[in-house]
Amino acid sequence: MVHTPGAGDFASLRADFELPESFPPDVLAEAEAVAGDPEGAGEREDATGIPFVTVDPAGAKDLDQAVCLEPVRGGGIRVHYAIADLAAFVPPGGAIDAEARRRGQTLYLPDGNVPLHPPELSEGAASLLPGMVRPAVLWTIDTDSGGEPTAVRVRRALVRSTERFDYDTVAAALEAGTAHPSIAALPALGRARRELAVRRGAVELQLPEQEIGAGPDGGWLLVRRPRNDVEAWNAEVSLLTGMTAASIMLEAGVGVLRTLPEADDETVDWLRRSAGALGIPWPREATVSELLAGLDPAQPSSLALYAGTTRLLRGAGYTAFDGGVPELATHAGIGGPYAHVTAPIRRLVDRFATEVCLAVTSGKPVPRWVRASLAELPELMQGSDTFAARVERAYLDQVEAWILAEHIGRVFDAVVLRAEENKAEIFVENPPVLGKCSGSGFPEGGRISVRLTAVDVTKRKVSFVRA
Structure with a gap:
């Protein structure tokens, strides 16, 4: 099913959420000024000889991470992970900094992203684009044959990505045995880290993920987002780095963690x-x-x-600390301490956590501007996460309503996810719709037929009854 009403469909939704269309003039002016003159460009390790590659969704331009995996003696892997150095482009207390605190994170939307930083930085001077020398924070993490970290080094460097890949092209190359040498070891590391995650007690939910795609003639379609092993393995490199960062900050007694309490x-x-x-x-x-x-x-x-x-998995948040270890220092969904440090182009907190790790590992004081901001970061990020989830859900609800509007009265196949006395949460398989259904006698975890009874396009609501 495809919705084809033409361009501009989401204008009212964007207005409802007051999503910014651009950046204030002072932010753009500051971005232009710093783009060609990043902080500390001449004081970095030259790591341009490491053959980094990036692995991201197809078409991505805001490239936070570049990776090079190097097998070492004994069956371990040396992970070189270059992270875009946003602090080199964001003067503390400046216009870009203030705007980033207001936004919190990039919103990835089907009709155009709402970026955290001006595109001149996020898709240009700060992005780890192929063939371009870029300032980065370089993590080198040695792992043993089981994927456990044994040593870490963090420093500022100049890097050059040699290739830009997406998940599907990497999957095809791995299957064909033609993967780039820098990521040939990704399956081995990814599988080892997944096994460790299960042993740690990490909780992974393989629930259906909805994705809005571009349909023919400028319309929109709703598809079930496929799960890709390469994407999961790539995420394990990020998780390894985030867990290592958390350990660094906890040992120093200063930083900001992503936390989730254990279920009772x-x-x-x-x-x-x-x-x-x-x-x-x-x-x-x-x-x-x-x-x-x-x-x-x-x-x-x-x-x-x-x-x-x-x-x-309820109660996720952020925990800042300075002067000791916090009472809640772990993330139950990951199975250990964890911090965001690998996506500073698209997430505010990463820039600050990274600066803590750089300072601690080099034996230097944590910068004053970082320490002064730690206490406010949990609230800023929590608010941003909540807002982003609301916007994403509204977009999905809108497309669901558009697609289903012409099918009132039709019967669909569905799976009952949760059942209550007179209603249930269901997953309609085609098109992939998560919704509510009224009726009785719902078999939780069973397949049923449901009838679409009403669609309100303006309120972005659809209604089903058990057929």
């Missing part, structure tokens, strides 16, 4: 009962992580259990 025993017991009701065997000795890792995401019962497991 009552919630885990509830999930165990849910698994039993869905007919999913759960050995008493198996952890939540081990159970989830063994499920088949294609099974309706698995989708229902994933949906229930979201109850274990």
Whole structure:
């Protein structure tokens, strides 16, 4: 199904959320001034000889990370991970800094992104574009044969990416045995890190992900976003770096972490009962992580259990600290301490956490402008995350309403994700729609037929009943 009403469909939605169309003149002027003169350009290690490559979604221009994986003796891997050095382009207390604090993060939207930083920086001078020498923060992390880190070095450097890849092209090259040498070891590292994640108790939910795509004639379509091993392995490199950064900050007693409290025993017991009701065997000795890792995401019962497991992941936030270790210092979904440091082009907090790691590992004081900002970062990021989730959901709801508007009365196949007395949360498989359904006797984790009864395009709402 495709919606084809023409361009400008999201204008009212953008107006509702007051999404900025550009940057204030003073921000653009400052970006132009710093683009050609990054801070400390002549005081960096020359790492342009390392054959970095980038792996991102197709068409991405704001390239935060470049990677080079180097197998070492003993079966380990040396991870060279270059991260765009935004602090070199953002004067503390300046116009770009103030605007970034207001925005919090980049919003990736189907009709055009709302960037955290001006495109002259985010898609130009700061982006790790192929063939261009760029200032970066270079992480070199040695891992053993099991993927555990054994040594780390962090410093400012000049780097040059040699190639830009996307997930599909890397997957095809790996399958054909023609992968670039810098990422040939990605499957081995990714799989090792995934095994460690399960042992740590990390919780991964393979729920259906909706994605808005461009349809024919300028319209929009809604598809189920495919899961890609390369994307998951690439994410493990970022997670490795973020966990290493968290360890550095905790040891120093200063920094900012991404945190999530452990679920209480009552919630885990509830999930165990849910698994039993869905007919999913759960050995008493198996952890939540081990159970989830063994499920088949294609099974309706698995989708229902994933949906229930979201109850274990409530309360995510950010924890800043200065002068000691905070009471909550771990992320239950990851299974250990974790910090955001690998996406400073698109996320505010990464720039500050990175500066802490650079200072601590070099034996220097944490910059005053960083310390002065730590306390406000959790609130800024929490507000930004909430806003971004609302905008993303509104876009999906709008496209769902547009696509379904001409199909009132039609019957669809659906999976029951959560069941209550007179309603259920459902996943319609084609088009991929997450919605509510009224009725009774819903078989949680089962397949049912639902009838579309109403669509309100203006309010972005659709209604189903059990057929």
